Amino acid sequence: MSDSGRWAKTPKLLSRQACRQSNAVHGLTMRKISTFSQATFYLFSKTFLFSCCFLAALASCDAVFAQFEIKDPSPEAKLNHVDFGSGTVTQSPGHSVEVRNEWGDRVIAKSYALIGERLVVLLPTGELSVVDPKDVRLTSTPFRPASRREILDELQQYDRFKRWKFAQSKNHLFLYHCSGNFVAKVAKILETIHMGVSEHLVRKGFQLKPDPFPLVVLIFPTQKEFQEFSGSPDGIGAYYNTITNHVVLFEKSNISDDAPIFAYDQVLSTVAHEGVHQTLHNLGIQRRMSRWPMWLSEGLPEYFAPTTKGRDVIWKGVGQVNDFRMSQLAGLVHSQVASANNLIPEILTRPAIDSTGYALSWGLVHYLADAHPDAFWEYVKEISKRQPFERGALELQAEDIENDVELFGENIDTSLTQLHMGMVEHLRSLRYRDPAQDETHYLLLLQYIEGKRQRRFAGITLSRDSIAEWKAEHIADLTSEQLKSASFRIIEFETKALAERYGARWMAGDNRRVLH
Template identity: 25%
Template sequence: MKFLKIALLSATLSCLTFGPFFLAETAAQQTTYPVMIQLDLKDETIQATPVLATEQRVIMLGRDGRMWDFAPQSASNFVQLATSFRPLPQFEMRGDLLAEFGNGYDVTGTGNYLVVHPAGQKDAWASQFEKLFRSFHRYFAARGIHLQRNEFPLVAVVFPDFRSYQEYAAKDGMRVSPGLVGYYSSLTNRVALYDVTHGNHDNPAWSDNMATIIHEATHQTAFNTGVHSRYAPQPKWMVEGLATMFEAPGVWDSHNHATLRDRVNKTRMLEFLEYAKTRRPANSMAQFIATDDAYYKRPATAYGEGWAMVFYLIETRPREFAAYVRKVAARSADQDYTAEERLRDFQSAFGSNFDQLEAHFLRYITDLPNKM
């Protein structure tokens, strides 16, 4: 595993600049970094390591997995510390979380997770996140995709009600409604959600909690194991398509749900089939892959199409899908991801004949109901 190469051009820094530092190379995951920097950013002092440092943009990674992305002139009091950067061990992060959330919450550690939850509700939450993490690993290992080890303990925060969740989300810069039960933040590297049952886990609405855990923990695991990059732009169809694919019991719990029927996300399949039958433009696969526009212009149909694309590719062309995932995740953080580059990366894995690929794709998804 290679180190980030950061060149120190001068020991004397001008007041508000990162000019003496530049990033020569970046990678999706690291375990050791050469330097730790302390600086003041807005109203906080941070200690972190540079992931990217240019004249226009700085990305820094904290010891708890938090990421800061800012313009260099917004920082001050920059100093290189004598100690090397190391991720916080789980016991230290647990103490920090207990201090942050205070009375009324417990913090339960599993093999890979630290779950902050209402006091006394360990059994309801912690094991669910860990189970999803392990099933994610098994699923990709079976398809020849080697996942990297997560550098940091993964943090999930469960709030007892919408109000406390809403207040926390506002600090993340997130505007949430009761219908948005949870989210993953690539900046904090945390999942946050609220308990829609208010502690009554026999309530049928508990299924909404579970669906949120599956979707958002899939995002979190993918961004922390090298499937996606936290630093470089990633195609939204792939990110959301993967998360919606994992919502199906046959994907996240294949031991108890082993059939093709179980692997199909029926809601997303029906969404896409209706869209394909009535409104989807012909020969539109390339456009869907090239930009994220569909998720902002027609979200009601984009999520179904993203699910269909990922499900088709990983079910029928897993080796090519693995190559594509690796290529996209390895992109440099200092590069935009243009439509032309997105199409070129896709074609390098799946071929350049979009007409043929789209025909196979539509035939496969359209025929799924007959196989279930």
């Protein structure tokens, strides 16, 4: 079948199991960070050549989505998960209804959607809640959004938040237990993003429908306390919860001791990404609990949210090069793999994505917005029409992905091959600064004899804590004979470039230490 004909019938590249895994979390958009450089662990193999160093050995984010749950439910568990059930979805016209909130108080809410026999309502605080229709009463009393003070008072009913401080900006409300300096930096990034994204969307012809709620941001002091609250696994740097309408994040990362500058920059980059999610949902561009194709849902925030380092971390502006993502893709787009394999079908059909998937999603969005701007933004407008809980939002099916790709092909009238070649050439032309280039890196070297051949593997990481994990993972695959000949070394370098240069020489069989 010719390339142009592939849009007529989408290839089934998606398994039913993958769809089921992607449904494990309702209402959370999460961005994975890592102990590995640029959220990527560089894997070198004598077998695959050094040019394939982009291959990620980091656990896929698919598993993160599949396994995410509240492991030790706290009183705040409802802030992280709501079971919407299943059944026929009926969109609600937004009637005012009287319901009981979490504390048993009668409040005036707004009907949001009916799922089977369960009614989803929008509470005055901006949170979504599921109620039994038998406990709901229609009322002529108009819906009134809660004030900022009322939202704070409700959050501070939880013991965890009783002694937290609060701050506010034009659009955001912050409840925090971290340094005031960090809150100020987060506020500056989120406010500039909210204004910049809003202005860009208006220029592109979108009709904004702002929600009447402040954008709530909860900031924990450490990653450990963030994980205790959210139940999230290692690697999640922040999330936007479409159920509560909150962005949740932390100040001090687990890798702060090993790579303090990179960790700080990465946390703020993640904040920017999640802030875009919150902005898009609260401007009516992406209705809360509506499903977008994964590549667009994550790639568009990456496009809107690039940060840069001057005297401090600041927002670069819509469509500027995302240094974190481009540094991940640099090896890939210059490799033989990118030349020999069409990356577009994989990007379009993934129901859940890992760190490299985020980068590729950003790359496709950046290319389309540059090379096919009119068609791309019209496509986004079409996706923006999707309603809550429809088109696989509750239970993703393979046909939902196929329909997504078909709609993409109808709007982006370019063959898969042309899209791939155009994207790769576009990404190759971009200039960027590697955010981790000046951090200490650890080069991990493993070699052993297999038959009559010598095998070599090397990895580069920012974190000392990840070294034992990498060693155990690679040694576990060796036979007893291979273990007898195996040797493992760790070399510390002042910069990433020095580690890569030595690694390249070592993989080529040159064991000289290259420091210049």
